[in-house]
Amino acid sequence: MSEPEVMDKTFHFILKRMMETGVAPHYTEIFGMRIPAWLFPGTDYIVSFAPFNNLPTQYRLTIDGQQKWFGQ
Numbered sequence: 001m002s003e004p005e006v007m008d009k010t011f012h013f014i015l016k017r018m019m020e021t022g023v024a025p026h027y028t029e030i031f032g033m034r035i036p037a038w039l040f041p042g043t044d045y046i047v048s049f050a051p052f053n054n055l056p057t058q059y060r061l062t063i064d065g066q067q068k069w070f071g072q
Helices: 003-021
Strands: 046-049 060-063 066-071
Touching (some): 003 046, 003 066
Antiparallel strands (some): 060 066
């Protein structure tokens, strides 16, 4: 699989998980895929993955009447 295909697959996996659960997957679930995301300092948790933020922010997102996401 080419690098762009891996990046697309990884992006889709993370975005889908955040949309379904409101929480980013743990990095071990996507280890080695070289994703464009930020880990929380001193931890191994994904904190930001555009357009979502895994930590609460002042930007609450509502999709289809559900409010379980935060924006960057």
